[in-house]
Amino acid sequence: MSTRAEEVRKKMAKARSERFKEAREILSEVWRSLMGKTGLILIVVLIAISIYALITMPPNIVSLWNNPKNWQFNPTVAPPAWIADLGEPVAPQVEKTLGPMMQGVTNGKMVDGIVPVVGFYQVYTLRYNLRHPAFPQGILAGIIGGKAALVGGAQPIVIPYIVVERPDGIKLIINIPTPMTLKDLLAAGVISLNPNQVAAYLAPRFNISLTVAQSEPVKLLFGKLVGSKIEPLLGTYKIDLILVYSGVDPAAMQKAVISHKSGIWRVKMVVKGSAYGLMGTDDVGHDLWLGLLFGFPAALAIGFFGAVTAALIGMVMGVISGYYGGWVDELIQRTVDVLGNIPLLPILVLVGVIVQEWNISPWARLFIIIGVLVLVSWGGLTIIVRSMVLSIKSEPYVEAARAIGASDRRIMFRHIVPQILPYVFANLVFSVPAAILTEAGLDILGIRSGLPTWGAILSDAEAYVRSGGSYAIWWWILPPGLLIGITSVAFVFLGLALETVVEPRLRRR
Amino acid sequence: MSKENHVLSSNGVIRADELRVWFPVRRSFIDALRGKPQLYVHAVDGVSFEVHEAEIFCLVGESGCGKTTTGRALLRLVERDNIYGGHVYFRPSKEAFEEVSRLAPRAVVEEGVVDLYKVPDKAMKPLRRELQIVFQDPFGSLNPRMKIGDILEEPLIIHGIGSTPEERAEIIARALETVKLTPPEEFVDRYPHQLSGGQRQRVVIARALLLNPRFLVADEPVSMLDVSIRAEILEILFELKEKHGLAQLFITHDLALARHVCDRIAVMYLGRIVEMGPTDTVIAKPLHPYTRALMAAVPEPDPRNRLRIRNVPIKGEVTSAVFLPKGCRFRPRCVAYDQTPAIRDKCDNEEPPLVEAEPGHYVACWLHAARARQTG
Numbered sequence: 001m002s003t004r005a006e007e008v009r010k011k012m013a014k015a016r017s018e019r020f021k022e023a024r025e026i027l028s029e030v031w032r033s034l035m036g037k038t039g040l041i042l043i044v045v046l047i048a049i050s051i052y053a054l055i056t057m058p059p060n061i062v063s064l065w066n067n068p069k070n071w072q073f074n075p076t077v078a079p080p081a082w083i084a085d086l087g088e089p090v091a092p093q094v095e096k097t098l099g100p101m102m103q104g105v106t107n108g109k110m111v112d113g114i115v116p117v118v119g120f121y122q123v124y125t126l127r128y129n130l131r132h133p134a135f136p137q138g139i140l141a142g143i144i145g146g147k148a149a150l151v152g153g154a155q156p157i158v159i160p161y162i163v164v165e166r167p168d169g170i171k172l173i174i175n176i177p178t179p180m181t182l183k184d185l186l187a188a189g190v191i192s193l194n195p196n197q198v199a200a201y202l203a204p205r206f207n208i209s210l211t212v213a214q215s216e217p218v219k220l221l222f223g224k225l226v227g228s229k230i231e232p233l234l235g236t237y238k239i240d241l242i243l244v245y246s247g248v249d250p251a252a253m254q255k256a257v258i259s260h261k262s263g264i265w266r267v268k269m270v271v272k273g274s275a276y277g278l279m280g281t282d283d284v285g286h287d288l289w290l291g292l293l294f295g296f297p298a299a300l301a302i303g304f305f306g307a308v309t310a311a312l313i314g315m316v317m318g319v320i321s322g323y324y325g326g327w328v329d330e331l332i333q334r335t336v337d338v339l340g341n342i343p344l345l346p347i348l349v350l351v352g353v354i355v356q357e358w359n360i361s362p363w364a365r366l367f368i369i370i371g372v373l374v375l376v377s378w379g380g381l382t383i384i385v386r387s388m389v390l391s392i393k394s395e396p397y398v399e400a401a402r403a404i405g406a407s408d409r410r411i412m413f414r415h416i417v418p419q420i421l422p423y424v425f426a427n428l429v430f431s432v433p434a435a436i437l438t439e440a441g442l443d444i445l446g447i448r449s450g451l452p453t454w455g456a457i458l459s460d461a462e463a464y465v466r467s468g469g470s471y472a473i474w475w476w477i478l479p480p481g482l483l484i485g486i487t488s489v490a491f492v493f494l495g496l497a498l499e500t501v502v503e504p505r506l507r508r509r
Numbered sequence: 510m511s512k513e514n515h516v517l518s519s520n521g522v523i524r525a526d527e528l529r530v531w532f533p534v535r536r537s538f539i540d541a542l543r544g545k546p547q548l549y550v551h552a553v554d555g556v557s558f559e560v561h562e563a564e565i566f567c568l569v570g571e572s573g574c575g576k577t578t579t580g581r582a583l584l585r586l587v588e589r590d591n592i593y594g595g596h597v598y599f600r601p602s603k604e605a606f607e608e609v610s611r612l613a614p615r616a617v618v619e620e621g622v623v624d625l626y627k628v629p630d631k632a633m634k635p636l637r638r639e640l641q642i643v644f645q646d647p648f649g650s651l652n653p654r655m656k657i658g659d660i661l662e663e664p665l666i667i668h669g670i671g672s673t674p675e676e677r678a679e680i681i682a683r684a685l686e687t688v689k690l691t692p693p694e695e696f697v698d699r700y701p702h703q704l705s706g707g708q709r710q711r712v713v714i715a716r717a718l719l720l721n722p723r724f725l726v727a728d729e730p731v732s733m734l735d736v737s738i739r740a741e742i743l744e745i746l747f748e749l750k751e752k753h754g755l756a757q758l759f760i761t762h763d764l765a766l767a768r769h770v771c772d773r774i775a776v777m778y779l780g781r782i783v784e785m786g787p788t789d790t791v792i793a794k795p796l797h798p799y800t801r802a803l804m805a806a807v808p809e810p811d812p813r814n815r816l817r818i819r820n821v822p823i824k825g826e827v828t829s830a831v832f833l834p835k836g837c838r839f840r841p842r843c844v845a846y847d848q849t850p851a852i853r854d855k856c857d858n859e860e861p862p863l864v865e866a867e868p869g870h871y872v873a874c875w876l877h878a879a880r881a882r883q884t885g
């Protein structure tokens with residue numbers, strides 16, 4: 001090999017290694033524009049948060065979200081806890097997982113002075129300090145550790161009591177202590193207060209009518225009457241969960257509990273606050289922080305899947321249509337015409353309704369909906385790509401490629417597609433927010449996949465307000481709304497910046 | 510052109526035979542419904558000629574008369590749908606002929622000759638190597654996104670020439686040297702827009718030469734270049750003829766240039782050849798009124814005469830290739846028609862055939878039809 005040829009080979013190899021230079025050039029030009037920079041930074045942040053979300057989120061987030069039982073310990077429609085730092089009075093959320101404070105066998109003792117006990121019993125205690133004038137939402141005990149096995153051949157029966165001792169000394173049993181088999185109790189999983197019982201207890205003490213008391217029993221529990229108004233009663237509340245076991249030999253029961261063979265040994269006691277977590281809760285008690293966090297990867301998945309597939313289909317169809325012409329072109333163009341004239345929304349609503357009836361995973365449901373969106377939305381790009389292909393096809397260098405024997409495929413992928421790729425990419429970036437917004441819009445219309453997307457959260461808020469809730473639920477409306485907006489703006493910014501970079505390059509072609 | 514029973518003479522490389530290329534004029538759907546007839550641009554309308562080995566054959570004529578289309582049709586670059594008649598016969602190299610006759614035996618016309626428009630697309634590849642083109646526009650005929658090295662490597666990859674990057678580099682280096690782009694390593698990593706027009710045209714020629722073609726169409730290869738570099742490009746084409754015996758179809762609208770470059774010349778008017786013959790003969794003794802008009806339009810080589818206002822014997826403008834007049838298509842512009850009442854009836858009603866007015870010199874005009882024997 002001559003040295004000359006060696007030089008040529010080296011130069012060519014180097015040139016080949018620089019193939020992606022153009023992509024880098026475009027990127028750096030985009031970076032230099034304010035809009036491009038803003039868009040890119042926002043998108044990088046969105047992606048980083050999505051990765052964080054995917055790593056930290058429980059893997060079964062979707063089923064977790066959709067089972068209300070998982071959220072029963074949370075207050076409902078509660079603003080974020082940090083409003084306390086802004087000076088708002090807040091009743092704190094207190095959750096404690098406890099073992100029994102006391103347990104033993106007795107032969108007729110008045111536990112807490114009001115619960116008569118014979119046999120084996122346990123007391124779990126939670127203290128709750130109400131420092132600011134706000135009302136908690138309720139009291140609940142969940143069973144965390146326990147097992148329902150026969151003791152001495154018999155199924156243990158449990159009678160649960162919840163006793164509250166208020167700062168003013170009033171002591172109340174606030175649930176209807178119903179005997180249940182241990183098995184049933186474990187299956188129920190929670191022991192909650194009974195509002196009617198609270199009302200019945202407190203109405204005579206506050207000297208108010210039962211109907212008034214029944215309207216806000218939990219307020220009565222944590223309140224005092226000032227004039228005709230109920231105001232929060234500040235101070236420390238002692239809340240006892242008392243479990244009385246019967247139907248079995250008490251000593252055997254005690255042994256079984258201590259050795260964790262049967263009975264209950266761990267309980268989560270909760271006072272639902274008036275505010276909750278970083279982002280508050282909705283009407284089910286969902287921790288909105290989790291939902292919003294999940295919304296990041298969900299939005300990007302929806303946006304990318306929708307945009308990438310629409311762009312791919314649109315580009316391939318446009319290239320085929322423009323390159324081959326004839327009846328293929330005619331067929332594709334007529335299809336685009338038809339799709340373009342189908343009213344998108346009714347179709348999506350129809351598909352959404354059908355899909356909701358199907359018993360498939362929420363992800364599958366979501367991707368079917370987005371798939372329909374893609375199916376009707378690739379046409380616009382196809383028309384543009386087709387016209388670009390028509391103009392590129394008539395360039396002499398395409399004919400030159402044919403003259404040297406290049407196959408149709410080679411001409412399409414080597415000579416035509418690289419020219420339109422930057423444009424298709426800019427178009428793709430623009431259609432990311434379109435997919436996200438469409439998904440959100442469908443959520444609002446009630447076409448739900450079942451995933452806690454930002455759109456779904458917003459639509460829950462909308463449903464809540466429409467069914468008579470107050471508009472004051474800013475923490476439930478603003479964050480998902482803003483996140484949808486910011487995400488869209490990020491992609492629109494990047495798209496605009498890309499377009500200004502790509503357009504002159506296209507013209508320079 | 511002694512044909513006997515052969516479609517190609519013994520030294521013929523390619524031959525157009527009564528070739529017709531029409532482009533349908535787009536009519537609206539409504540017009541089609543109303544039954545308006547489909548109109549056609551008769552870009553090439555019954556053209557026959559042959560190009561020999563080691564010959565530069567010129568196609569001369571005004572812009573729009575169908576020169577480029579003829580060249581593209583010879584290389585089978587025109588869609589088959591637009592071929593409304595005729596044949597293109599081509600004599601490929603022995604190896605290519607064997608391959609084609611194996612892949613598409615029906616395209617074989619006689620030993621060594623194929624009918625290009627009977628070759629199916631997938632059997633064209635071996636023939637593509639041997640049929641090359643240099644375009645008029647050196648700016649459009651190189652993909653702006655590819656570097657020169659990649660542009661030149663593409664035909665090698667397509668045809669599997671040179672199995673390693675080293676071998677291909679060797680071939681590319683040699684091709685660049687042939688077109689006098691030296692040193693070659695200076696050029697392979699540049700983009701087309703980093704080259705001058707003349708350099709680009711050399712790259713285009715180098716690309717065509719890499720495949721070692723038997724027939725080259727040079728479509729106005731210098732018309733868009735500075736006068737100063739034209740000679741160098743023409744020099745390369747000359748060399749290809751002299752050293753490699755390459756058959757070339759040289760297309761130009763410039764009769765003066767044709768006189769300088771060509772062995773034989775054909776003058777085209779509205780899709781037909783009106784006069785054809787050895788360059789010297791045609792230039793010295795133009796027979797067709799159109800050729801005479803073209804000759805008169807050529808600037809005088811003698812500067813003393815250059816400022817003389819000359820009388821170019823032609824009327825009007827080129828007429829449409831869609832609505833052709835009955836009879837001779839040159840008639841609306843013909844001065845001889847006005848001056849020769851005796852043949853007017855013929856001119857009005859019959860298309861003049863291309864006849865051999867003197868040995869090797871053909872013309873299509875009723876003025877000469879009488880004293881010539883008609884060619885087949």
Ligand SMILES: Nc1ncnc2c1ncn2[C@@H]1O[C@H](COP(=O)(O)OP(=O)(O)O)[C@@H](O)[C@H]1O
Nearest residue numbers: 532550552571572573574575576577578579830
């Ligand atoms: N692909 C095409 N489609 C439609 N009309 C064409 C096409 N190519 C050429 N023509 C028409 O055919 C005629 C001859 O064109 P062309 O061969 O380019 O002429 P020339 O090269 O002599 O200037 C012109 O009227 C031109 O408009």
Ligand code: SF4
Nearest residue numbers: 837840843856874875
């Ligand atoms: S045939 Fe008649 S009209 Fe045509 S060029 Fe000759 S003289 Fe003129």
Ligand SMILES: [Mg+2]
Nearest residue numbers: 573576577578
């Ligand atoms: Mg031309």
